[in-house]
Amino acid sequence: MAFMDRSQLADFLRSRREALQPEDVGLQQGTRRRTRGLRREEIAQLCDMSTDYWSRLEQQRGPQPSKQMLGAIARGLRLTVDERAHLFRLAGHPSPEPGSAWQHVAPGMQRILDRLSDTPAMVLTDLGETLMQTPLARALLGDHSGYTGLDRVNVYRWYTSPATRDVYPLEDQAEHGAVFTAELRSAYSTPATRQRATEVVEALLATSPEFADVWDRHDVRMKHPRCKRFSHPEVGELELDCQTLIDTESRQALLVFTATPGSATVEKLELLAVIGARRVV
Numbered sequence: 001m002a003f004m005d006r007s008q009l010a011d012f013l014r015s016r017r018e019a020l021q022p023e024d025v026g027l028q029q030g031t032r033r034r035t036r037g038l039r040r041e042e043i044a045q046l047c048d049m050s051t052d053y054w055s056r057l058e059q060q061r062g063p064q065p066s067k068q069m070l071g072a073i074a075r076g077l078r079l080t081v082d083e084r085a086h087l088f089r090l091a092g093h094p095s096p097e098p099g100s101a102w103q104h105v106a107p108g109m110q111r112i113l114d115r116l117s118d119t120p121a122m123v124l125t126d127l128g129e130t131l132m133q134t135p136l137a138r139a140l141l142g143d144h145s146g147y148t149g150l151d152r153v154n155v156y157r158w159y160t161s162p163a164t165r166d167v168y169p170l171e172d173q174a175e176h177g178a179v180f181t182a183e184l185r186s187a188y189s190t191p192a193t194r195q196r197a198t199e200v201v202e203a204l205l206a207t208s209p210e211f212a213d214v215w216d217r218h219d220v221r222m223k224h225p226r227c228k229r230f231s232h233p234e235v236g237e238l239e240l241d242c243q244t245l246i247d248t249e250s251r252q253a254l255l256v257f258t259a260t261p262g263s264a265t266v267e268k269l270e271l272l273a274v275i276g277a278r279r280v281v
Contacts, residue, residue, distance in 0.1 A: 004092035006060040012090055014058050016077045017043045024078065026114035047076030048145065065091050071104075075132065078110050105131045106250040113254065118273065120240070120257040127187050127196055128154035128180065131252065136269065139276030140230060140238070140257070141167055153200050155180040159208040169231050181214045182222035192251070228257070234275055235268040 018037035025038070025046060038046075044054040049072065056062035065073065070091055074084040084104055085095035096104075105113070109123050113132055120137040122130055122144075129152045130144035138144075142164075150156045157164045158180050165173045187197040204211040230238045240257040247254075259265035 004064050005090050006062075009087075009090040010058050010060045012087065013054075013073070013077075016079065016083070017058075020078065024111070024114065026117040043076055047072045049073075067093055075105055075110070078107060078114075079104075080107055106247045106252055109245075109247055109250070109252055109254050112245070116256060120269070122255050124154075124253045124255065126190075126251040126253070127193055127200070128183060130154070135276050136273055137257070139272045140232065150200060150203055155184045156200050156204060159204055159211040167230055167232075169229050169237065172229055176224065178214060178217075178219060179222045179224050181211070182219045185215070185218070185220055232268075232272065235271050238265045238268050239263070240265060 017040070020038045020043070022038065022042070025042075027038075027042065040054050040058070041051045044051040047054065049069070053062060057065070067088070070084075070088055070093065073079075074087055077083075079087060081104055088095050105123050110132070113121055113123060113134065116134055118136065119134060120140045122133045122137045122141075124130055130147075133141070133144060144152075147157070151161075158177055165177070168176055184197060184200060187193040188201055190197075201215070205215065224242065227239060227241050230240060232238060238259070240259055243256045243258070245254040245256070246252075259269055
């Protein structure tokens with residue numbers, strides 16, 4: 001393992017934190033702010049770590065961060081791909097391979113997501129792996145940040161952990177499953193995603209007869225309905241329109257879910273935001 005440059009890592013983290021403004025990450029500037037850039041507790045929350053852990057890194061006394069932790073730091077600091085590679089090297093890890101840049105949220109996507117804090121929204125890879133969720137998306141769909149390995153792929157969870165389907169009403173699940181499978185077939189036939197998609201396909205063929213049946217249909221170009229119904233155990237059924245923005249360079253997709261003004265779903269989203277905030281506390 002390469003040498004961890006604690007001094008340079010601390011300086012880099014501090015400089016990137018101070019370069020971020022609250023409005024850059026969807027926070028209010030406030031009238032009593034005295035520190036330059038973000039506070040340590042603010043950036044720690046964005047990176048899904050404790051304030052103490054972040055402080056120790058800035059004070060050159062923290063442990064060597066894992067690759068997973070560095071990925072979270074890169075997302076929290078809104079780093080570019082080049083800055084992310086530099087972060088890894090300072091922490092004593094090899095720079096991520098060029099082909100793994102898909103794991104890093106495109107800066108433009110990140111800036112948009114930061115301004116959607118009161119809306120269910122999420123960034124996905126072209127293989128259906130969740131890279132980022134807004135708090136309301138986590139409250140609606142569950143927190144996807146803890147998944148590792150093949151479990152990070154939505155269609156893989158669909159067939160291996162059927163309970164994940166419960167976010168949709170039972171009568172809609174067959175349609176969603178067919179669409180997820182068609183999306184996997186598209187990734188399977190695309191050179192840029194063929195290798196990772198093949199791993200998912202082979203694993204599912206070995207474990208899920210249901211997947212094998214759907215896969216053998218060779219359905220392509222199926223699309224999710226624009227208006228989706230969701231089932232939530234605490235607020236009931238919600239009807240949300242889904243808009244998708246594609247970043248052509250990274251091939252990442254930003255999904256934004258909105259409710260018709262004045263509808264019952266608007267009130268349910270407001271309640272869901274309160275429920276989600278209580279869980280965080």
